[in-house]
Amino acid sequence: MKKALVVDDDEDFLFQEKKALEALGYSVETAGGRMEAMAKLENYKPDLALIDLMMEEKDSGFVLAHHIKKIKPAIPVILVTAVTSETGIQFDMDSQGAHRWINADAMLVKPVRVEQLKTAIEKVMA
Amino acid sequence: MKNTALTLWIVDDEPAMCQGVLRVLEDFRVVFDDLGETVNYKVASMESGEAFLEKLDSGQSPDLLLLDGKLPGKDGIEVLSLMGKKRQQIVTVMITAYATLANAVSATKLGAFDFLAKPFTPAELRHAITRATREIILTRRARRLEQEKRQVRFEFLSVLAHELKSPLAALEGYVDILRMEPETDCLDRMSARINGMRKLIIDLLDLTAIESGRRPRNLLDEDIVAVAGHVVTNNAQAAKAGGITVNVTGETVCIMKADRSELEMLLGNLISNAIKYNVNGGRVTVNISEQPGKVVLSVADTGIGIAKEDQARLFGEFARIKNSRTKGIEGSGLGLSIVSRIVGLYGASIALTSEADSGSSFVITFPCLAQDT
Numbered sequence: 001m002k003k004a005l006v007v008d009d010d011e012d013f014l015f016q017e018k019k020a021l022e023a024l025g026y027s028v029e030t031a032g033g034r035m036e037a038m039a040k041l042e043n044y045k046p047d048l049a050l051i052d053l054m055m056e057e058k059d060s061g062f063v064l065a066h067h068i069k070k071i072k073p074a075i076p077v078i079l080v081t082a083v084t085s086e087t088g089i090q091f092d093m094d095s096q097g098a099h100r101w102i103n104a105d106a107m108l109v110k111p112v113r114v115e116q117l118k119t120a121i122e123k124v125m126a
Numbered sequence: 127m128k129n130t131a132l133t134l135w136i137v138d139d140e141p142a143m144c145q146g147v148l149r150v151l152e153d154f155r156v157v158f159d160d161l162g163e164t165v166n167y168k169v170a171s172m173e174s175g176e177a178f179l180e181k182l183d184s185g186q187s188p189d190l191l192l193l194d195g196k197l198p199g200k201d202g203i204e205v206l207s208l209m210g211k212k213r214q215q216i217v218t219v220m221i222t223a224y225a226t227l228a229n230a231v232s233a234t235k236l237g238a239f240d241f242l243a244k245p246f247t248p249a250e251l252r253h254a255i256t257r258a259t260r261e262i263i264l265t266r267r268a269r270r271l272e273q274e275k276r277q278v279r280f281e282f283l284s285v286l287a288h289e290l291k292s293p294l295a296a297l298e299g300y301v302d303i304l305r306m307e308p309e310t311d312c313l314d315r316m317s318a319r320i321n322g323m324r325k326l327i328i329d330l331l332d333l334t335a336i337e338s339g340r341r342p343r344n345l346l347d348e349d350i351v352a353v354a355g356h357v358v359t360n361n362a363q364a365a366k367a368g369g370i371t372v373n374v375t376g377e378t379v380c381i382m383k384a385d386r387s388e389l390e391m392l393l394g395n396l397i398s399n400a401i402k403y404n405v406n407g408g409r410v411t412v413n414i415s416e417q418p419g420k421v422v423l424s425v426a427d428t429g430i431g432i433a434k435e436d437q438a439r440l441f442g443e444f445a446r447i448k449n450s451r452t453k454g455i456e457g458s459g460l461g462l463s464i465v466s467r468i469v470g471l472y473g474a475s476i477a478l479t480s481e482a483d484s485g486s487s488f489v490i491t492f493p494c495l496a497q498d499t
Binding site: 010013016020111112114 | 295306312
């Protein structure tokens with residue numbers, strides 16, 4: 001069974017993302033923030049990471065994604081965020097500029113529907 | 127003191143008049159002590175209404191206009207009527223040798239602010255300019271204030287929209303999950319989100335009712351001790367869930383002129399906060415004491431406390447303190463905002479003493495409650 005790490009400070013989304021991933025056949029480990037996730041990653045090697053962007057700090061997700069790509073470059077990382085509706089900042093993951101500094105394979109806008117998550121996972125795991 | 131330079135144009139066909147005005151206003155400075163502003167003028171003159179309108183068309187315009195009523199070609203009244211939208215932005219003082227009532231009425235209808243009858247003395251000119259300048263400053267300030275209010279309203283609405291959207295998004299997510307796996311146990315979570323959203327809407331209604339001043343106040347002799355007891359009973363379940371003891375101490379009866387539902391809102395918010403932000407097995411003490419000319423209410427808890435840097439913004443809207451200790455605690459972020467508004471209605475004061483990890487104490491002092499507030 002493939003393993004997924006889900007990191008989000010919102011308990012509802014954490015619960016929902018876990019359920020959705022389980023339905024897609026993953027065993028899921030959760031963390032409520034960047035620090036907790038980093039601690040878990042010391043002896044846990046997921047096949048996929050789903051990370052909220054704004055947690056303890058506004059850019060916790062970027063920092064965590066960077067950390068994962070540094071220690072385990074092969075793990076696909078999906079960033080999940082409500083940053084655009086909360087701050088108006090837009091990220092275009094398809095642009096070359098964004099790819100240079102955002103260490104993630106995909107970015108999804110909250111609220112994420114199960115179907116969207118499924119499509120994104122298929123894309124990054126391919 | 128703030129220094130402002132205003133542009134003043136004089137439109138008059140008599141060169142002597144223009145020169146006279148230029149001379150009088152050359153080093154003229156108005157000091158508005160009450161407004162904290164000093165004003166000086168950059169003066170220019172034009173000999174005809176056409177020349178003035180041409181300048182307006184080219185995008186230039188003065189803050190203050192001295193406009194002669196009797197001009198060759200287009201006269202003063204005609205010029206005023208042709209100024210279009212600019213009329214509202216320029217404070218105009220009409221100069222005329224024919225200071226008749228009819229003239230004054232038509233000029234005022236067209237937006238002239240004042241009249242100066244020819245011949246006038248330098249003192250009369252300075253006086254008219256001073257009056258017009260005060261008008262300019264006050265209008266600008268009112269406009270700025272309106273702008274700021276709009277900004278605050280907009281920010282409030284955008285945060286509110288976000289706060290309303292979040293629980294909906296969470297509920298939508300649960301519905302998705304239930305569709306996928308009808309057996310999933312998430313009904314309690316859904317209920318919690320619905321209750322949170324309802325509390326937000328109720329708080330919002332309370333806040334806007336108080337803020338608009340439209341809520342009828344029913345000031346009667348109320349026993350604040352009894353109201354506190356009632357509110358404690360209403361919160362008993364939440365207290366029990368956290369193993370928290372709530373006591374009402376001090377007076378056994380304390381009558382004050384108050385609106386009962388306002389007291390309930392005030393005590394309700396303070397007591398439910400004291401329970402919510404407490405530690406397991408903690409205490410909440412509501413104390414009411416009657417002192418000469420005042421009633422002092424305090425709500426103290428043994429909870430997680432509020433860090434110094436967070437205390438200042440605590441009473442603002444949606445000022446929820448987010449840290450690891452407050453994680454998972456539900457709240458609309460409007461409770462203390464409502465409290466501070468009610469405190470204001472009674473001319474009361476509120477003081478907070480708190481330290482992180484050792485609890486908070488809110489003390490409200492109601493003045494002179496023997497008389498009507």
